[in-house]
Amino acid sequence: MTTPPSGIPHVVIVGGGFAGLWATRALARDGVRITLVDRRNHHLFQPLLYQVATAGLSAPDIAAPLRHILRGQRNVEVRLGEVIDIDAAARTVTLTDGDSLRYDFLLLASGATHAYFGHDAWAPHAPGLKTLDDALAIRRRLLLAFERAEAAASAEERAAWLDFAIVGGGPTGVELAGTLAEIARHTLRNEFRRIDPAEAKVRLIEAGPRVLASFPESLSARARAQLERLGVEVLTGTPVADIDADGYTLGDARVRSHTVLWAAGVAASPLGALLDAPRDRAGRVLVQPDLSVPGRAELFVAGDLASVQQDGKPVPGVAPAAKQMGAHVARVIRARLRNEPAPTFRYRDFGNLATIGRMAAVVHLGRLKLSGLPAWWFWLFIHIFFLIGFRNRLIVLIDWAWAYWSYQRHARIILGEQRPPLP
Amino acid sequence: MTTPPSGIPHVVIVGGGFAGLWATRALARDGVRITLVDRRNHHLFQPLLYQVATAGLSAPDIAAPLRHILRGQRNVEVRLGEVIDIDAAARTVTLTDGDSLRYDFLLLASGATHAYFGHDAWAPHAPGLKTLDDALAIRRRLLLAFERAEAAASAEERAAWLDFAIVGGGPTGVELAGTLAEIARHTLRNEFRRIDPAEAKVRLIEAGPRVLASFPESLSARARAQLERLGVEVLTGTPVADIDADGYTLGDARVRSHTVLWAAGVAASPLGALLDAPRDRAGRVLVQPDLSVPGRAELFVAGDLASVQQDGKPVPGVAPAAKQMGAHVARVIRARLRNEPAPTFRYRDFGNLATIGRMAAVVHLGRLKLSGLPAWWFWLFIHIFFLIGFRNRLIVLIDWAWAYWSYQRHARIILGEQRPPLP
Numbered sequence: 056m057t058t059p060p061s062g063i064p065h066v067v068i069v070g071g072g073f074a075g076l077w078a079t080r081a082l083a084r085d086g087v088r089i090t091l092v093d094r095r096n097h098h099l100f101q102p103l104l105y106q107v108a109t110a111g112l113s114a115p116d117i118a119a120p121l122r123h124i125l126r127g128q129r130n131v132e133v134r135l136g137e138v139i140d141i142d143a144a145a146r147t148v149t150l151t152d153g154d155s156l157r158y159d160f161l162l163l164a165s166g167a168t169h170a171y172f173g174h175d176a177w178a179p180h181a182p183g184l185k186t187l188d189d190a191l192a193i194r195r196r197l198l199l200a201f202e203r204a205e206a207a208a209s210a211e212e213r214a215a216w217l218d219f220a221i222v223g224g225g226p227t228g229v230e231l232a233g234t235l236a237e238i239a240r241h242t243l244r245n246e247f248r249r250i251d252p253a254e255a256k257v258r259l260i261e262a263g264p265r266v267l268a269s270f271p272e273s274l275s276a277r278a279r280a281q282l283e284r285l286g287v288e289v290l291t292g293t294p295v296a297d298i299d300a301d302g303y304t305l306g307d308a309r310v311r312s313h314t315v316l317w318a319a320g321v322a323a324s325p326l327g328a329l330l331d332a333p334r335d336r337a338g339r340v341l342v343q344p345d346l347s348v349p350g351r352a353e354l355f356v357a358g359d360l361a362s363v364q365q366d367g368k369p370v371p372g373v374a375p376a377a378k379q380m381g382a383h384v385a386r387v388i389r390a391r392l393r394n395e396p397a398p399t400f401r402y403r404d405f406g407n408l409a410t411i412g413r414m415a416a417v418v419h420l421g422r423l424k425l426s427g428l429p430a431w432w433f434w435l436f437i438h439i440f441f442l443i444g445f446r447n448r449l450i451v452l453i454d455w456a457w458a459y460w461s462y463q464r465h466a467r468i469i470l471g472e473q474r475p476p477l478p
Numbered sequence: 479m480t481t482p483p484s485g486i487p488h489v490v491i492v493g494g495g496f497a498g499l500w501a502t503r504a505l506a507r508d509g510v511r512i513t514l515v516d517r518r519n520h521h522l523f524q525p526l527l528y529q530v531a532t533a534g535l536s537a538p539d540i541a542a543p544l545r546h547i548l549r550g551q552r553n554v555e556v557r558l559g560e561v562i563d564i565d566a567a568a569r570t571v572t573l574t575d576g577d578s579l580r581y582d583f584l585l586l587a588s589g590a591t592h593a594y595f596g597h598d599a600w601a602p603h604a605p606g607l608k609t610l611d612d613a614l615a616i617r618r619r620l621l622l623a624f625e626r627a628e629a630a631a632s633a634e635e636r637a638a639w640l641d642f643a644i645v646g647g648g649p650t651g652v653e654l655a656g657t658l659a660e661i662a663r664h665t666l667r668n669e670f671r672r673i674d675p676a677e678a679k680v681r682l683i684e685a686g687p688r689v690l691a692s693f694p695e696s697l698s699a700r701a702r703a704q705l706e707r708l709g710v711e712v713l714t715g716t717p718v719a720d721i722d723a724d725g726y727t728l729g730d731a732r733v734r735s736h737t738v739l740w741a742a743g744v745a746a747s748p749l750g751a752l753l754d755a756p757r758d759r760a761g762r763v764l765v766q767p768d769l770s771v772p773g774r775a776e777l778f779v780a781g782d783l784a785s786v787q788q789d790g791k792p793v794p795g796v797a798p799a800a801k802q803m804g805a806h807v808a809r810v811i812r813a814r815l816r817n818e819p820a821p822t823f824r825y826r827d828f829g830n831l832a833t834i835g836r837m838a839a840v841v842h843l844g845r846l847k848l849s850g851l852p853a854w855w856f857w858l859f860i861h862i863f864f865l866i867g868f869r870n871r872l873i874v875l876i877d878w879a880w881a882y883w884s885y886q887r888h889a890r891i892i893l894g895e896q897r898p899p900l901p
Binding site for chain 2: 095096097110113114115116118120122123126127132133134135136152154187188191198202205206243244245246247248249444446447449450453454457463465466467468469470471
């Protein structure tokens with residue numbers, strides 16, 4: 056048992072994503088001692104993860120070590136570790152290495168993972184995108200698929216390797232589909248001798264009636280048109296019936312494909328289940344208006360793991376919401392320490408952006424709706440601005456400028472086993 | 479069996495390193511059809527591999543897809559695959575996927591791997607550095623060692639996690655030791671709360687009488703002095719007796735350490751053993767003066783897999799020698815096609831450089847001997863100049879400038895399993 060120096064309240068924060076990191080920083084000048092626990096050594100700029108999966112950026116471009124970000128904040132200790140138990144009555148958190156941390160305040164901000172809605176057998180055949188390891192695994196699969204197509208012994212095999220399906224028409228699915236179409240049509244041009252990569256079929260499959268359902272209908276329609284112009288086949292109202300090693304099934308139709316990516320659903324981190332608290336269907340913890348757990352004034356949940364309703368609508372699982380929740384938990388802890396009433400969380404919606412591909416994006420800010428090139432520039436500068444670290448901003452800007460002019464993607468390196476994923 | 483169009487001589491080149499790639503490029507305007515086979519999809523700029531292992535550069539910064547490099551050379555087909563058999567009488571090469579390639583000329587340039595001199599049991603405890611996967615595995619180990627030290631339950635465990643040994647005082651060992659000392663003393667400063675990373679012990683262990691044995695003695699001595707100034711403990715004339723999961727043995731002395739890196743020896747690629755040709759102790763093929771295999775005028779070996787003597791000394795296993803051999807094989811093939819006599823290979827030695835760490839390097843060019851800051855600047859610009867790809871040069875230059883001013887290393891991202899390598 057590791058005990059903090061007596062007297063100073065100990066805040067344990069689980070998860071170094073946007074919610075956890077923003078809470079940690081907001082408590083920099085308070086008389087508390089913070090232990091930030093994460094399973095990974097880095098904060099990840101998740102909005103650009105699809106760029107790593109599609110070989111446009113290197114993994115370190117969008118991640119920074121938590122220790123490095125927080126090196127100057129002397130009231131923080133960063134701990135690489137995984138939480139396996141929470142005892143809310145005893146106020147302790149237990150880690151896999153057996154160590155346990157006693158807390159005065161606990162913030163659970165361990166985020167979300169992808170979910171297969173009861174079809175866990177699909178997972179090995181349709182990888183999802185939540186971590187850098189996921190992104191590198193997808194990059195490997197995408198690049199190897201073209202290699203396998205080039206070496207294919209039959210036309211059927213070749214077609215199966217050149218068939219790419221992305222399941223789920225939310226922002227991640229749209230980004231992956233648009234970028235993959237660009238890779239096939241432009242990036243790989245002239246590089247193969249037996250196949251024409253531009254013949255690759257990129258299909259975006261959405262069960263609901265439209266892509267980017269969180270945007271106004273007019274922007275969904277424009278996103279669809281932009282995807283189609285990039286060469287993506289968009290299927291809406293089309294649930295996937297089955298996925299296996301050899302392809303997928305839509306209704307009665309069977310499609311042979313060796314590359315299916317999953318962007319269809321998220322579930323909350325399993326840590327939420329360790330709390331004795333009500334949860335929604337996706338496993339998110341239903342929190343109080345101040346983001347604490349019912350009956351536990353010292354225990355908070357924020358970010359993608361928290362289910363918050365505002366004006367009858369759920370607060371969305373996006374980075375700005377997570378940052379705002381993290382900062383709010385810091386304010387509530389401060390209020391508790393001063394025996395003041397806790398403020399109520401209020402999400403400020405600054406708008407909604409999604410990128411689609413080269414010069415294609417949609418932006419929705421209040422009454423402003425943009426699409427196409429202006430939306431793309433807007434998206435690009437917002438994302439560079441919010442990246443952590445001056446070096447990262449500069450390098451990402453250079454990589455994008457380079458990619459823009461050359462149509463190239465510099466990270467097209469296959470790591471690990473070079474044989475194909477087993478079909 | 480894949481057969482090239484009849485009539486045009488088919489050159490099969492195995493290995494896309496410096497020798498194979500330079501041979502391929504040199505044959506761009508000849509009336510031959512080339513198949514370049516590599517197990518990996520990328521050419522690797524091996525001289526900077528230690529920078530990836532020590533988190534200074536990202537993997538894609540020092541690698542480029544072979545297809546991309548060669549996209550404009552229409553007489554080349556790049557094939558991702560692994561050779562498992564060579565039938566020199568039938569002139570065929572067989573790949574793991576069962577396909578076999580019939581050749582008129584064959585160049586084997588599959589390089590070298592690290593060797594444990596009969597101590598293969600040491601391999602899991604003392605990883606070597608030859609591929610990008612090796613570099614990322616070493617990066618993981620180095621970064622996790624500091625994390626484990628921070629979380630260690632006892633002073634002994636902490637010391638064992640802060641003990642780093644590099645076995646082998648050649649260029650790779652010197653680079654790793656110097657850079658690791660800089661990471662411990664500068665990069666990680668202020669980032670830990672329970673350990674002082676500067677207390678890490680970095681030890682370079684060489685069995686022979688001096689480090690950088692391929693340099694003049696005066697430069698070896700200066701390299702040693704520079705290493706010691708950076709904080710490396712240099713042991714010469716000290717063979718390692720044993721390495722296991724818990725540490726290593728020098729003579730009778732046992733040292734507890736969880737991080738031992740292997741930079742002590744290379745062996746030729748196992749493909750050399752598939753030829754019916756004499757080989758040296760390290761498995762390199764003893765080639766004729768024109769780099770062909772005795773009795774096989776159409777079969778060549780180049781790069782680290784070839785053993786070539788010149789003026790009574792072996793041609794060293796360095797990048798410039800490999801490039802020159804590759805270009806020479808192209809000339810010999812051209813001569814054979816014209817029924818002209820084959821030229822004799824002659825290595826032009828442009829000098830020898832090794833970097834040690836921040837502002838520390840040694841350079842030996844003819845009568846010129848440099849060390850310290852001037853040698854370091856020289857090394858730096860030579861290496862940037864020879865990197866493939868404009869983008870890579872620019873990004874590496876920015877990364878180094880950034881690292882120089884900030885002492886930071888941007889790629890300190892732990893990927894894969896975050897638990898410790900089993901001690």
